[in-house]
Amino acid sequence: MSRIEQLIGAMTLGEKLGQLTMTAAPYAVTGPFVAGDISAGIKSGAIGNLLNLYGPDTVAKTQHLAVEETRLGIPLLIGLDVIHGHRTLFPVPLGEAAAFDPALWAATAHAAAREAAADGVHLTFAPMCDVCRDPRWGRIVEGPGEDPFVGAAIAAAKVAGFQGSNLEGIAACAKHFAAYGAVTAGREYASTDISARTLQEVHLPAFAAAVAAGVATIMPAFTELGGVPMTAHKELLTDYLRGELGFEGVIISDYNAIAELMHHGVAADLAEAAALALQAGIDIDMMAGAYGSGLPIALERGLVSLAQVDAAVRRVLILKERLGLFKDPYRGVGVEAAEIVAQRRVLARAAAAKSAVLLKNDGGVLPLAKPRRIALIGPLGDAAEEMRGAWAAAAPMTGCVSVVEGLRAALPDTKIDHAKGVTIDGGDTIGIAEAVTLCDGADAIILCVGEAANMSGEAASRAHPHLPGLQQALCDAVFAAAGTRPVITLLFSGRPLIVPALAEKSAALLAAWFPGSEAGNAIADLITGKVSPSGRTPISWPRATGQIPVFFGERNGGRPFNAADHYTSKYLDSENTPLFVFGHGLSYGRFVFSNLRLSAATLTEKGALTVQVDVANDGARAAEETIFLFSHDKVAQVTRPLLELKGFGKIALEPGARGAVSLTLRGTDLRFPGPRLTPWFEPGEVEICVGTAADRTRLLTATITLVAQ
Numbered sequence: 001m002s003r004i005e006q007l008i009g010a011m012t013l014g015e016k017l018g019q020l021t022m023t024a025a026p027y028a029v030t031g032p033f034v035a036g037d038i039s040a041g042i043k044s045g046a047i048g049n050l051l052n053l054y055g056p057d058t059v060a061k062t063q064h065l066a067v068e069e070t071r072l073g074i075p076l077l078i079g080l081d082v083i084h085g086h087r088t089l090f091p092v093p094l095g096e097a098a099a100f101d102p103a104l105w106a107a108t109a110h111a112a113a114r115e116a117a118a119d120g121v122h123l124t125f126a127p128m129c130d131v132c133r134d135p136r137w138g139r140i141v142e143g144p145g146e147d148p149f150v151g152a153a154i155a156a157a158k159v160a161g162f163q164g165s166n167l168e169g170i171a172a173c174a175k176h177f178a179a180y181g182a183v184t185a186g187r188e189y190a191s192t193d194i195s196a197r198t199l200q201e202v203h204l205p206a207f208a209a210a211v212a213a214g215v216a217t218i219m220p221a222f223t224e225l226g227g228v229p230m231t232a233h234k235e236l237l238t239d240y241l242r243g244e245l246g247f248e249g250v251i252i253s254d255y256n257a258i259a260e261l262m263h264h265g266v267a268a269d270l271a272e273a274a275a276l277a278l279q280a281g282i283d284i285d286m287m288a289g290a291y292g293s294g295l296p297i298a299l300e301r302g303l304v305s306l307a308q309v310d311a312a313v314r315r316v317l318i319l320k321e322r323l324g325l326f327k328d329p330y331r332g333v334g335v336e337a338a339e340i341v342a343q344r345r346v347l348a349r350a351a352a353a354k355s356a357v358l359l360k361n362d363g364g365v366l367p368l369a370k371p372r373r374i375a376l377i378g379p380l381g382d383a384a385e386e387m388r389g390a391w392a393a394a395a396p397m398t399g400c401v402s403v404v405e406g407l408r409a410a411l412p413d414t415k416i417d418h419a420k421g422v423t424i425d426g427g428d429t430i431g432i433a434e435a436v437t438l439c440d441g442a443d444a445i446i447l448c449v450g451e452a453a454n455m456s457g458e459a460a461s462r463a464h465p466h467l468p469g470l471q472q473a474l475c476d477a478v479f480a481a482a483g484t485r486p487v488i489t490l491l492f493s494g495r496p497l498i499v500p501a502l503a504e505k506s507a508a509l510l511a512a513w514f515p516g517s518e519a520g521n522a523i524a525d526l527i528t529g530k531v532s533p534s535g536r537t538p539i540s541w542p543r544a545t546g547q548i549p550v551f552f553g554e555r556n557g558g559r560p561f562n563a564a565d566h567y568t569s570k571y572l573d574s575e576n577t578p579l580f581v582f583g584h585g586l587s588y589g590r591f592v593f594s595n596l597r598l599s600a601a602t603l604t605e606k607g608a609l610t611v612q613v614d615v616a617n618d619g620a621r622a623a624e625e626t627i628f629l630f631s632h633d634k635v636a637q638v639t640r641p642l643l644e645l646k647g648f649g650k651i652a653l654e655p656g657a658r659g660a661v662s663l664t665l666r667g668t669d670l671r672f673p674g675p676r677l678t679p680w681f682e683p684g685e686v687e688i689c690v691g692t693a694a695d696r697t698r699l700l701t702a703t704i705t706l707v708a709q
């Protein structure tokens with residue numbers, strides 16, 4: 001008999017439920033309450049897993065309790081939200097999505113996993129796979145942006161990066177399954193109610209990709225979907241995830257989510273809540289105490305069976321075994337070599353630079369040619385702590401490089417004067433006049449504005465996703481003082497902000513998101529031209545709150561926009577298009593595309609073809625460009641989005657150089673959920689559109705014909 005079956009045979013019900021329980025230690029606070037003393041629970045076997053514990057000594061001491069002082073000596077599984085780095089912070093996920101670089105996505109996950117493993121962490125609650133088209137939702141910062149193809153690509157890269165090929169890294173957790181990003185009105189924890197088609201086309205692909213990449217665990221969303229809380233959603237957790245996708249790993253509830261089934265109104269007491277969750281397929285109860293105290297009653301009432309409990313325990317023990325915890329409960333724990341820590345900072349700097357999106361650069365104001373004096377104005381100019389962004393895991397409050405520090409290090413001969421002017425969200429204008437005087441005689445004026453780190457992330461929805469506080473007043477005063485001199489704006493945020501006036505008046509606008517530990521150095525690299533910006537926005541930037549959701553994957557509708565026809569789809573008071581479209585982003589090069597060619601004019605479901613385009617850098621600086629491949633099925637049995645992303649690639653070119661980008665398109669890429677929502681491949685013509693952003697007017701287009709086998 002295997003070790004796991006022997007253990008299950010030897011365990012009491014209490015010990016089994018302990019293996020299905022995950023309790024929060026107090027080293028990080030990520031929920032409404034934490035547990036008290038956990039030692040007694042560990043020793044009795046009532047707590048088999050922890051979250052929010054890290055640090056070599058703390059973990060070793062705690063693990064020792066489980067291994068040496070419990071009856072069966074089963075090691076603890078320890079999880080933590082290692083979302084965009086552990087102690088070293090990379091850019092927030094939405095920012096990193098802008099890099100459109102799967103190798104980078106995997107590399108930062110790998111580096112974070114190593115750092116977390118040395119701190120005793122076995123499991124991260126990442127990647128967050130929630131596609132979202134609503135910038136009001138604060139958790140948009142943790143995800144891939146608006147597009148399901150990008151979501152799937154990031155999910156696959158992150159799972160590989162965190163876990164390694166055989167879980168030699170740390171276990172990943174694809175969350176929050178599913179459609180959390182579609183919460184009503186972008187309001188955190190609100191319900192979701194979307195069509196089965198939208199669920200399949202938009203919200204499930206990233207999870208399917210995570211499962212295909214071998215993700216070890218999955219976390220259901222707090223939310224309900226069409227009347228069924230995800231924590232109790234048997235059809236999606238068991239029938240779809242385990243049945244259709246073949247997921248064999250562990251499903252972990254979100255924080256207290258099983259008890260919240262009572263608030264949802266589907267369970268009358270904790271026993272019913274526990275039974276619903278176990279029946280649905282949830283193995284581990286995070287912080288609800290529902291399995292520990294509710295399942296014994298549910299068993300007595302006949303709501304669940306012992307075989308169901310055993311099946312969940314088996315999955316948890318298999319994960320512990322796969323992670324090597326039975327062999328070495330202290331796996332990976334230790335102090336890292338200084339060289340590894342330093343290399344991680346190098347990666348963080350490169351990742352932050354690759355994630356920033358240059359939204360505007362009129363007259364080539366950037367990069368700056370060695371200015372004598374810079375006026376650096378705004379509340380984010382010297383705000384090292386804010387650079388951490390939401391979910392700063394175990395990173396200390398100090399240790400991030402601020403913008404002013406980065407610029408001073410990069411430009412030692414330049415005098416850099418800084419003033420905040422206003423606080424991020426304060427109501428006081430008193431500092432504006434003094435800050436504005438810095439513009440006198442400055443040969444470069446840089447505004448540093450945006451959100452605070454805690455204005456996005458969990459429980460951080462915003463009904464007015466604009467510049468907070470009185471920052472717009474500060475900006476207006478700076479624009480007035482600058483006169484005809486160009487103003488460069490660095491914008492920090494965990495979401496696309498609604499900033500049409502700022503975008504109009506700034507000569508250059510750089511969306512830096514929250515760049516992490518190396519923020520200031522990476523920004524200095526971009527501003528001085530040491531690195532050419534290469535980020536592309538993974539999300540549309542609305543012009544107005546009333547436009548939300550605005551995204552490129554819209555459908556045409558029966559009365560598509562026509563300026564000349566009143567009875568068509570439009571606003572009376574806004575354009576339909578976003579301020580900045582998905583994929584938009586400038587570099588210091590000037591790229592020209594031509595000669596779109598396809599290796600075949602027809603494609604079968606099992607076939608593939610190559611899409612190629614020539615690219616030239618006619619600018620004066622080396623730079624990198626991103627090429628997107630979209631499709632559009634004009635006539636099908638169900639309507640198709642106006643553009644669907646099917647691939648992307650990058651090309652780096654020296655000034656004056658030319659090259660080509662090749663992307664593969666498979667017949668299966670052009671399948672979609674058919675009239676009955678089963679995979680569907682419909683013969684007929686499909687447009688293939690290639691270019692640098694999801695903007696029809698900037699795409700090269702060819703047509704292929706899909707043919708039956």
Ligand code: NOJ
Pocket residue numbers: 030031051081125175254255458
């Ligand atoms: C609640 C969040 O929704 C989830 O993303 C996180 O992993 C858990 N808390 C644990 O901190």
